[in-house]
């Protein structure tokens with residue numbers, strides 16, 4: 254576990270330990286509390302020009318096999334993820350129309366259970382379950398709730414999906430935040446990448462918000478960058494990220510718009526990327542305050558190429 258007792262910036266008081274960043278391996282093919290139908294296999298790898306994409310992963314515990322990969326043009330610059338992939342006619346979030354390494358629209362899990370497949374729940378004073386009140390695609394999404402901080406409610410990816418080959422982990426999700434926590438010290442995370450540093454330390458690449466705006470945070474060191482870009486609430490929004498290990502870089506996009514005012518300090522000055530990014534946490538962590546949180550997440554995709562936002566309207570707005 255990474256000790257987070259280091260000094261914090263003035264706008265972010267010291268945080269408690271984060272149980273969701275445990276060491277060791279996990280996240281096997283059998284998800285906790287998964288439905289009888291099991292997970293859907295991951296989509297095949299994306300081929301480079303003149304090559305063929307990889308074959309789809311196999312579903313577990315009765316889940317369906319993934320779709321084969323496709324051939325695409327070379328990835329565009331990370332600043333334009335929405336332009337890099339071939340548009341699909343498939344419904345938003347439909348795994349059949351997603352060519353990332355992992356695509357999940359959460360339709361294959363039973364309502365009230367935790368997502369299975371590659372996912373493993375990481376909880377502390379928070380709850381998460383597949384829910385059908387809101388959805389961007391289909392009828393279901395994952396609902397994350399807590400009644401006051403500190404609280405952790407993440408779905409976690411490790412092996413066998415991670416680490417990915419290459420230096421960059423791209424991702425995309427759709428979220429609906431009922432009401433953003435307000436005020437100073439309302440800092441929260443939505444997506445965290447992490448991995449080992451030299452020795453026995455681990456690095457965290459934290460992305461989320463505080464007081465309605467985007468915030469990026471790096472551990473160890475609690476290096477925090479505050480953006481002027483608003484984090485949408487009360488509607489479905491597209492959240493994209495790129496964790497670039499080789500360049501010590503994090504990049505975010507909100508509804509396809511690049512967030513450019515949270516630069517990473519030069520390596521060694523404020524933050525250094527892990528040697529390899531072996532863990533992703535998706536969901537929510539709050540550190541302070543007694544404001545309850547309710548957020549739905551749908552259509553998660555993770556891969557080694559930029560992943561566009563889905564086109565189309567939410568099925569349950």
Ligand SMILES: [Ca+2]
Pocket residue numbers: 346358359360388389390391392393394551552
């Ligand atoms: Ca869905």
